[in-house]
Amino acid sequence: xxxxxxxxxxxxxxxxxxxxxxxxxxxxxxxxxxxxxxxxxxxxxxxxxxxxxxxxxxxxxxxxxxxxxxxxxxxxxxxxxxxxxxxxxxxxxxxxxxxxxxxxxxxxxxxxxxxxxxxxxxxxxxxxxxxxxxxxxxxxxxxxxxxxxxxxxxxxxxxxxxxxxxxxxxxxxxxxxxxxxxxxxxxxxxxxxxxxxxxxxxxxxxxxxxxxxxxxxx
Numbered sequence: 001x002x003x004x005x006x007x008x009x010x011x012x013x014x015x016x017x018x019x020x021x022x023x024x025x026x027x028x029x030x031x032x033x034x035x036x037x038x039x040x041x042x043x044x045x046x047x048x049x050x051x052x053x054x055x056x057x058x059x060x061x062x063x064x065x066x067x068x069x070x071x072x073x074x075x076x077x078x079x080x081x082x083x084x085x086x087x088x089x090x091x092x093x094x095x096x097x098x099x100x101x102x103x104x105x106x107x108x109x110x111x112x113x114x115x116x117x118x119x120x121x122x123x124x125x126x127x128x129x130x131x132x133x134x135x136x137x138x139x140x141x142x143x144x145x146x147x148x149x150x151x152x153x154x155x156x157x158x159x160x161x162x163x164x165x166x167x168x169x170x171x172x173x174x175x176x177x178x179x180x181x182x183x184x185x186x187x188x189x190x191x192x193x194x195x196x197x198x199x200x201x202x203x204x205x206x207x208x209x210x211x212x213x214x215x216x217x218x
Contacts, residue, residue: 029081029082029083030078030081030082030083031083032074032078032083032088032091034088034092035074035088035091035092035095038092038095038099039067039070039071039095042067042095042098042099042102043067045102045106046060046063046064046067046102049102049105049106054105054106054107055105055106058125058128059105061132062101062105062128062131062132063098063101063102063105065132065135065136066097066098066101066135067098068136068139069135069136069138069139070091070094070095070098070139072139072140072142072143073090073091073094073139073142073143073152074091075143076139076142076143076144076145077090077091077142079143079145086149087149090149090153094156097160122170122173122174122175124166124175124180124183126180126184127166127180127183127184127187130184130187130191131159131162131163131187134159134187134190134191134194135159137194137198138152138155138156138159138194141194141197141198145203146197146198146199146203147197147198148202148203151197151202154193154197155190155193155194155197158190158193159190161186162183162186162187162190165182165183165186166183169182169183
């Protein structure tokens with residue numbers, strides 16, 4: 001083997017090692033083992049609630065939509081190659097809310113095999129359906145980069161406020177026509193806000209593209 005052949009082989013080995021190291025480092029920066037473990041635990045709680053009858057089909061669907069929205073958000077945060085401390089905190093805060101929602105749905109008066117006493121649990125499938133759609137729109141906006149982290153956080157707070165308002169209206173065992181109308185008006189405003197934030201000039205920074213490799217010397 002000539003001296004130049006030895007040098008060429010050494011360069012190839014070094015380049016390969018550097019590529020593996022870079023790939024490994026990037027993977028480390030996007031790993032979320034804590035979030036993943038909590039996702040698995042929450043999915044198991046939903047399945048257990050379905051088997052036991054504590055969750056109705058509608059409740060299970062709503063909770064699974066929240067889980068899917070979280071998964072989409074996590075993938076969007078990983079898209080630029082780094083999950084920052086603030087992004088990890090945001091994911092855990094969202095999981096805290098999902099955990100509360102699972103507990104509340106499993107311990108309410110509504111069960112799969114029974115009926116809901118009209119004085120205990122008024123239903124509003126129209127409001128719930130619109131809430132699920134808006135959560136999906138927010139998650140999609142994060143995934144596409146149309147929503148920044150601050151914009152997504154603001155919109156989620158708006159959605160949480162509507163859920164709090166909905167629970168307050170239901171607390172007396174009934175949901176009047178005026179209360180339903182108020183919830184839909186708030187959802188109309190939330191929908192407009194989602195559209196506005198997704199179509200303004202602010203976007204989430206995209207990952208920088210790697211510089212092209214230099215052409216080999218001839």
